[in-house]
Amino acid sequence: MLVSAKEMLQKAKAGHYAVGQFNINNLEWTKAILLTAQELNSPVILGVSEGAGKYMCGYTTVVGMVNGMIKELGITVPVALHLDHGSYEGCYKCIEAGFSSVMFDGSHYPIDENVAKTSELVKLCNEKGLSLEAEVGSIGGEEDGVIGGGEVADPDECKMIADLGVTMLAAGIGNIHGKYPANWGGLRFDALEAISNKTGDMPLVLHGGTGIPEDMIKKAISLGVSKINVNTECQLAFAAATREYVEAGKDLQGKGFDPRKLLAPGSEAIKATVREKITLFGSANKA
Numbered sequence: 450m451l452v453s454a455k456e457m458l459q460k461a462k463a464g465h466y467a468v469g470q471f472n473i474n475n476l477e478w479t480k481a482i483l484l485t486a487q488e489l490n491s492p493v494i495l496g497v498s499e500g501a502g503k504y505m506c507g508y509t510t511v512v513g514m515v516n517g518m519i520k521e522l523g524i525t526v527p528v529a530l531h532l533d534h535g536s537y538e539g540c541y542k543c544i545e546a547g548f549s550s551v552m553f554d555g556s557h558y559p560i561d562e563n564v565a566k567t568s569e570l571v572k573l574c575n576e577k578g579l580s581l582e583a584e585v586g587s588i589g590g591e592e593d594g595v596i597g598g599g600e601v602a603d604p605d606e607c608k609m610i611a612d613l614g615v616t617m618l619a620a621g622i623g624n625i626h627g628k629y630p631a632n633w634g635g636l637r638f639d640a641l642e643a644i645s646n647k648t649g650d651m652p653l654v655l656h657g658g659t660g661i662p663e664d665m666i667k668k669a670i671s672l673g674v675s676k677i678n679v680n681t682e683c684q685l686a687f688a689a690a691t692r693e694y695v696e697a698g699k700d701l702q703g704k705g706f707d708p709r710k711l712l713a714p715g716s717e718a719i720k721a722t723v724r725e726k727i728t729l730f731g732s733a734n735k736a
């Protein structure tokens with residue numbers, strides 16, 4: 450059964466570790482992530498962007514696939530199914546379809562409108578027992594074609610949104626989506642500390658986890674980050690392993706063209722990435 454992310458993140462915040470959100474794209478992705486979380490006895494959040502939702506034939510298909518896998522694979526660790534960077538309309542669609550968590554990305558609205566729309570969703574999510582992530586200060590890089598400026602969020606705006614009763618808060622602290630450029634200045638720990646001080650025990654979310662050095666991840670967790678989003682890193686690992694298989698000509702040997710064989714190295718590479726992240730974030734054996 451899918452659960453809200455509330456309890457797992459409050460425990461993570463109190464216990465000074467972070468729960469990984471791993472974005473899914475298809476059956477192989479979902480299966481690899483669920484099996485690894487179970488193997489490490491870790492809570493897990495499956496992230497679905499609106500683009501990935503469309504690709505997987507809509508949110509009801511995603512809910513059916515994930516619920517089916519939890520049952521068939523005997524998954525007993527807490528699993529939240531979460532809309533990543535949802536639009537206002539997307540949040541309603543996912544709630545209707547059976548997601549257990551949504552992110553409303555209102556960062557591109559003026560703060561008053563972000564507050565109004567977030568408040569409405571807080572009420573609905575509370576009624577239904579779902580978790581809600583809000584965002585303040587857009588996160589740079591590219592997320593399904595939306596390019597942000599890489600801002601640092603204003604701590605007072607963060608407090609304003611946190612006080613609305615959201616479950617977790619994403620705040621820009623110099624992090625970006627996708628690969629980090631060579632001239633990236635690193636995470637803004639001064640900003641993170643100021644936001645953390647203002648928002649108290651609110652679990653904070655770090656987007657764009659791919660390529661942030663391990664020591665920075667650990668420091669961010671120590672300063673109140675309780676959820677870390679990983680997307681690009683699994684994609685890169687899957688692509689590299691698949692390339693290796695094809696370049697070695699293995700798809701031309703025997704029944705190497707069988708998708709169950711062709712996609713196996715990529716799936717194993719996702720598992721290895723997820724294993725590494727869960728260990729780094731400290732959520733193993735916290736289910």
Ligand SMILES: [Zn+2]
Pocket residue numbers: 534588592626656657678
């Ligand atoms: Zn993001």
